Every structure is written in structure tokens, then in C-alpha cells.
Amino acid sequence: MSTAERTWTGPSAPERLNLLRQAKSIAIVGASDKPSRASYFVATYLQSSTRYKVYFVNPVVKEILGQPTFATLADLPESPDIVDVFRKHDDLPGVLAETIAAGAKTLWLQLGSWHEEVAADAEAAGLNVVMDRCVKIEHARFHGGLHLAGFDTGVISSKRQLLS
Secondary structure (H helix, E strand, O other): OOHHHOOOOOOOHHHHHHHHHHOOEEEEEOOOOOOOOHHHHHHHHHHHHOOOEEEEEOOOOOEEOOEEEEOOHHHOOOOOOEEEEOOOHHHHHHHHHHHHHHOOOEEEEOOOOOOHHHHHHHHHOOOEEEOOOOHHHHHHHHOOOHHHHOOOOOOOOOOOOOOO
């Protein structure tokens, strides 16, 4: 779907910041143990640079970054605040159903992922929805750490960024 065809309007930057500030746990659906995958890069950032409890959901892989994985969201020991989705477009309605059943508060679709019907259904079920945005980039942007997200800020410093 091209950007011109998009009619759904997501949360503003202050609203996204609030979602990230209120969250204590993030489940990454479609997490990969392959370092070349975006979900692995996001997982590494979330584990090393945030206070979130991070869960990995992948029915095939047994462990990612030294943590056990879960086959489904229903298998998690708690309801995640944010479900961060790295799955193909056609899988998103099923992921939404799992997200609702798991009692999550926010459905977050990664960069390039956009599904207006899923967004409408999620909002109708009381969920917050973010689409076509990266949790890692958004967190880093709001916390002054885009350099940690792989962006060149042009600043050379030996000081480590303080985390909130």
C-alpha cells in the first residue's frame, strides 16, 4: 500500500513517547536469532539500552540472546505492554488476535508494516496502535540516543548516553 492510500492516522510523537514511557515489557513477535535480521538488532538494543523486560516470540527458535523464546504470546508469563511485530502482512490479523487474547495494551508494527484493517480492529478492541515505526528508533530518538540506533549524529564523544 502506498503512502498516498493511507487513511489511518497513528499516535503523535508525544503520544508514542507516552506509550514507551508507560510500558514495562515488550514482546517481539517474529524475533530472530540471526544477527542480520532487524528483529535481532532491535532486541539487542532493547536489552542493552532500555529498562524493558523483553520477551521473544518464535515457535521455531529455542533461544535468542541467551533468553528462552516462547511459541506464542499466550505462553508468556505476563501480558506484555507492547507487542512489537516482525511478521509478514498476511500474518497480521492472526497476530492481532493473539495480542488481544494476551491482554497487551499496544500493537506496534515495525517499519514497512501497515495494515489499516488490523489497526481499526485493534483500536476497536481498545488497543493502542503504532504502524510503520521502529520501537528502537523511536525510543532512541526520544531519549537522545539515535547514535545507539546506528545513525550518525555527527557528534564525537566518549561519554555513554544516560538512560532514563
